[in-house]
Each structure stands twice: as structure tokens, then as C-alpha cells.
Amino acid sequence: MRTYNWAILGPGHIAHKFAQDLAFVPNTKLHAVASRSLAKAQEFAATYGAPHAVGSYDELLAVPGIDAVYIATPHSEHHAHALLCLRAGLPVLCEKAFTQNAAQAQEVIAAARQGGVFLMEAFWTRFFPAIYKALELVQAGTIGEVMHLVADFGFRTEFKPEGRLFNPALAGGSLLDIGVYPLFISQLFLGQPADVRAVATPTGTGVDQNCAIALAYASGATATLFSTIAAVTENRCVLYGTKGHLQLLGRFHAPHGVLLKLYDQDQPQEIPCEKQGLGYHYEAAHVQECLAQGLLESPLLPLSFSLEQMQLLDTIRTQIGLRYPGE
Incomplete structure (x- = not known):
């Protein structure tokens, strides 16, 4: 079996959990880490044995051999970072909430489908x-x-x-x-x-x-x-x-x-x-199964599901009067 090389974009709290749990997935390794701080990326990479660390998200696109990118930045950044990776042809596992709103979700999904690139929301609960x-x-x-x-x-x-x-x-x-x-x-x-x-x-x-x-x-x-x-x-x-x-x-x-x-x-x-480890490895293993089969989205957590949830979240935010800057 081939080895899958993961990259992490945004080495924050939840990214540490994901990186720890990759140890439970056979033929998998953390290959690259991208942060706005090179020192933070290097520290994270050293902790988990990743050979590549870069100090900007754009630089991640130049790292060779990446099979999938786990996006773990704040909700407000998911849209931009998913588009960055998808337009570079990199498969994406994007943390929830999938995006900030449904319009952003539609744009990210359209980019994945247009480019023929795998995309899934990182709703780890689904795979327990x-x-x-x-x-x-x-x-x-x-x-x-x-x-x-x-x-x-x-x-x-x-x-x-x-x-x-x-x-x-x-x-x-x-x-x-x-x-x-x-x-x-x-x-x-x-x-x-x-x-x-x-x-x-x-x-x-x-x-x-x-x-x-x-x-x-x-x-x-x-x-x-x-x-x-x-x-x-x-x-x-x-x-x-x-x-x-x-x-x-x-x-x-x-x-x-x-x-x-x-x-x-x-x-x-x-x-x-x-229930092994923290449980993040279940979603990582599923992404790899999808990639091995040449799928562009998960049959268990399809993009339509994530879009429908974002639409529900928009409805709820309208009812409670919550708008974010720029909306």
C-alpha cells in the first residue's frame, strides 16, 4: 500500500489532536505544516516528525508530495484557505464550520467540482x-x-x-x-x-x-x-x-x-x-479511502450535506440577528 502524505494548514489546538491521531492510520504520515509563523510551523513539524514547515499558507502549495490538506484555521478563514488549496489541485479536509455562510460554501464546492479535486468537511463525529x-x-x-x-x-x-x-x-x-x-x-x-x-x-x-x-x-x-x-x-x-x-x-x-x-x-x-485515540483518525482514514477510489467527495458526508447545514446555520443566524463583518 502507498503512504499518504498529509499537510496541516493552521497548526492550532485542534490540529495537534489531528496530528496525534494520524498515528492510528496505517501508511500515513504528516508531511508538511503551514503557519503564518515559520517558528510555529517548525515547532509543530518537529513535534510530529514532518519534514516540511513553511511560514505562509501560499508556500504550502510549493511543497512536493502532498496528498491531502487538513485546514484547521478559524471559521472565518476556511473559505479562502480551501479555495487556495483546491485551485492548486490539493485535496481538502476542511474543519467545521465548513465556511462562514452558505454563499461561501457554494463557492468552495463549485471550485472543487470545477477542478475535479476532493473536498470534505471535517465532521469527525460522522465516522465514529x-x-x-x-x-x-x-x-x-x-x-x-x-x-x-x-x-x-x-x-x-x-x-x-x-x-x-x-x-x-x-x-x-x-x-x-x-x-x-x-x-x-x-x-x-x-x-x-x-x-x-x-x-x-x-x-x-x-x-x-x-x-x-x-x-x-x-x-x-x-x-x-x-x-x-x-x-x-x-x-x-x-x-x-x-x-x-x-x-x-x-x-x-x-x-x-x-x-x-x-x-x-x-x-x-x-x-x-x-474508540481509539481521540477519534480524528477515523475521518482521515475515510478521506484516504475516498482518494484511493478516485472519489471527489465522500458518500457518507457528501458536499450537499455540508451545504444544507450551512444554509440552516444562515437561517438560524438570521433569526438570532447574528451577522459577521462583510456579510
Whole structure:
């Protein structure tokens, strides 16, 4: 088997996690690191054994032998950095939120398709074994017809106006940073909603601190979703069906199993699932499988899914009155 050479564009906090987990993917290595700071790129490259480090994103395009680029810059930069790589013919795995808004997502997708270059959103949750298992159970009708889904994601952080989470210029706020997880899980299990209602609490910089979302579907199902950067929540997801309910075990965005409670059985059934490392390697391995097959997008996380989510995020931001500079 051939070795896949990964490059990382933006060696921040999440990039360290991705780089660590590449060790779990056979025939894979970190090949290059790009940062606005050459010293930072060199330090990151030395930590993970990458032979190439460059001090600008443009310089990454000149590094030979790159098979895929993982983009881990702030949300506000995903559009420009994805276009940079795609137009150079480099396959892209781009961190969520995919872009800042749906118009940017459409442009990035168009560039990938026009150039015949692979592109996927880095929604690592999709590729956990526990997610495959939960989808299998739901699609088999094990819990009956899904009537309601509840999901939350919250942590508490100090208010720093210039920090990534609070800065409107960096597309800050709870919604685009972590609210995408509850929204993603609802879209994965229930599809596109027929009705969307959202409310939020703004921070001092105008981005959302809390965001609560209610969704209704043509099937008759509903969902309640919540994100916050002001409190620690359970990071829990439960699907309630007509025959029972299903809970993703652990923090639902990185689950280690499924808890199944059927209403005609006294005891719940816990189904453990593999979870190696932090879990970022599952998406990296999937990208490599797609590249090996000559695919231009993932059959499990297609570009249409990411575009639909960005459109939902735009709708929610309109309802809560959140606009970013330049929009």
C-alpha cells in the first residue's frame, strides 16, 4: 500500500489532536505544516516528525508530495484557505464550520467540482463506530419511528473580546463553534427540517453566548438543540422513538457506545463501540479511502450535506440577528 502524505494548514489546538491521531492510520504520515509563523510551523513539524514547515499558507502549495490538506484555521478563514488549496489541485479536509455562510460554501464546492479535486468537511463525529451503530439501529426500526431528538453541547470559557470564540471578525459565537454538533446530529438522523425556530443570548461583542434551536420535520418528529460557551452541559444526545430510545454514550460528538432502552424490556442494553485515540483518525482514514477510489467527495458526508447545514446555520443566524463583518 502507498503512504499518504498529509499537510496541516493552521497548526492550532485542534490540529495537534489531528496530528496525534494520524498515528492510528496505517501508511500515513504528516508531511508538511503551514503557519503564518515559520517558528510555529517548525515547532509543530518537529513535534510530529514532518519534514516540511513553511511560514505562509501560499508556500504550502510549493511543497512536493502532498496528498491531502487538513485546514484547521478559524471559521472565518476556511473559505479562502480551501479555495487556495483546491485551485492548486490539493485535496481538502476542511474543519467545521465548513465556511462562514452558505454563499461561501457554494463557492468552495463549485471550485472543487470545477477542478475535479476532493473536498470534505471535517465532521469527525460522522465516522465514529458508535455513530455507524446508532444509524444502523435507527434505520432498522429498532426504536420505532423517531419522534424527538435532543442534543446539547456547552463549555464555559472566560470572556475575551479579541479571542476566537468572541470575535465577530473570526466568526465567533457558540453556534458556529459547537452548535454545529447538535445541528449535525439532528440532520444526520432526521434530515432537513420543515420549520426552524431559534433564540440566542448575545455576548458583549455581539456573537451568541447561548443558542437554543427548535426544529420540526415533515415526518412529525421534532428536535431541541442547545449550545453555550457560558456553562458546562452534559454533551448528550438522545433519540426518542415509538418503541424505545437510544442514547449516544459519552460526549455525543465523540461517542464510545450506544445505550438502547426498549419499552417492552425491563433493562437497557449497553452496546460498546471501538474508540481509539481521540477519534480524528477515523475521518482521515475515510478521506484516504475516498482518494484511493478516485472519489471527489465522500458518500457518507457528501458536499450537499455540508451545504444544507450551512444554509440552516444562515437561517438560524438570521433569526438570532447574528451577522459577521462583510456579510
